[in-house]
Amino acid sequence: MSSLRKTSTSSSEDEAEQLRRGPWTLEEDSLLIRYVDRHGEGRWNLLAKHAGLRRTGKSCRLRWLNYLKPDVKRGNLTPQEQFLILELHSKWGNRWSKIAQHLPGRTDNEIKNYWRTRVQKQARHLKVDANSVAFRNVIRCYWMPSLLQKMEAQNETPQQRQALIRPEQNSDLEQCGNSCVSSFGSMDNISKESEFAEYQTSPFSVFDNNDCNIPASKEYCYSYDNTTRFHDVDTFNLAATSALPEGFPNPVDNCHLADNDWVSEGFADHGLWSMGELWELRSFH
DNA sequence: AAGAACCCCAACCGCTGAGAG
DNA sequence: CCTCTCAGCGGTTGGGGTTCT
Incomplete structure (x- = not known):
């Protein structure tokens, strides 16, 4: 130029x-x-x-x-960094420089680019607004847990992980868990082909009024027990795929990356995921 | 092999707020 | 106050590389 x-x-x-x-x-x-x-x-x-x-x-x-600047970090964002970005963005929105302050060596520009190219792309793929409550739930209930799994796979210590999930965030996540339950509860109520067709077109439109203000209970998206094993059993064990009404196509059939063991791979390195995959993940728990 | 489509990210733009004169 | 300059922020653009057809 x-x-x-x-x-x-x-x-x-x-x-x-x-x-x-x-x-x-x-x-x-x-x-x-x-x-x-x-x-x-x-x-x-x-x-x-x-x-x-x-x-x-x-x-x-x-x-x-x-x-x-010498301390500018180059290369791909680590799962830890991605987790932080997702978490902090849910808190502060597009305050890129503020978010960047919590990721040493990463610039606001880089974080902004990450959000636009990866996160918003995912939202577009799901045909949902990136700022909608529904998509935030997807981030909290699928994306972030998968990043945590990835961190675990990388032998990160429980202390390191706990440092990422501060106490006040745990309560957020609990609320999120309830919200997810509520979302999928709504899904369970879908019982007509026509509604499913609409759901396929705009999978989250049904849930856009959902919010995270439901009082917390013992259910949550994910947590760690004393042995630091990852588990998120209760929330997504809700009759899993059996909740699919009769006549619904199996969402897994629509999974365009069905060959991948994408749960263990984690969302972090996963390309776009489909509603079918979300259903599939749900059935794992 | 080649052109089209897509993706990433460095760089630019416009706006705002702070501070100096 | 008012004006000007500067630093910083968030949104947007476009070039170049990669993948797809």
Whole structure:
């Protein structure tokens, strides 16, 4: 790209004309690194000028914070990081920088991109709004537990996991569990082909009024016992697939990734999952 | 093999709030 | 107060790589 901004004639506009945009070159990167090394961060407009960079201060700041800063972590997000993002987003919404503060080495931009490309894509696939209560329930009741399983598979200690689920969150999760139960209770009531057809088109529309304010009981999506084994038995043991009304197609038949052992694989590395898969997961518990 | 479609992510844009003068 | 500058935030875009047909 390396385009130069093209404007007219006044002196400030002449300066603007010199401004580079688009991808950074190695040379620009090293200029920026060297300057920050010597003078520190901040004063980005001055920095851009003094470092001999034909970039806006804004552009320099972004390049430094998102890419060049030494503690910026590269590579895929770990299950732990994904779990945190899901958890914190449910709390704070699109407050990317606030969320990023809790993931050392990860930038708000990276977290935002993760949310848009992975999480929203999943929501689109399920034909449900990413901000809907129904989708939040899917995240809490399927995605997050599967990330926890993945952490367990990676031999993370129970203490490390507990650190991710702080006490106040446990109560949230309990409420979530009830909410899920309520959701699937609603599913159990679907009994006509026509309703199922509608459900297939917009699987969560039925549950959009569902909320997480149901008083907590002993049921929850997932938890750990003393031996740290993962279990989430009660919540999704609700007659499981037998709840499917007669004549309903087996959702597992529709599972487009049915060959995968996707429960043990975990959602984290799983592509898009379908309603059939959600049913299938439910039947596991 | 090639073109189309899709996906990821770096970078940009517009807006807002804080602080200085 | 008012204005200006700057830093920071969240939304959006588009280039390049990958996968699909």
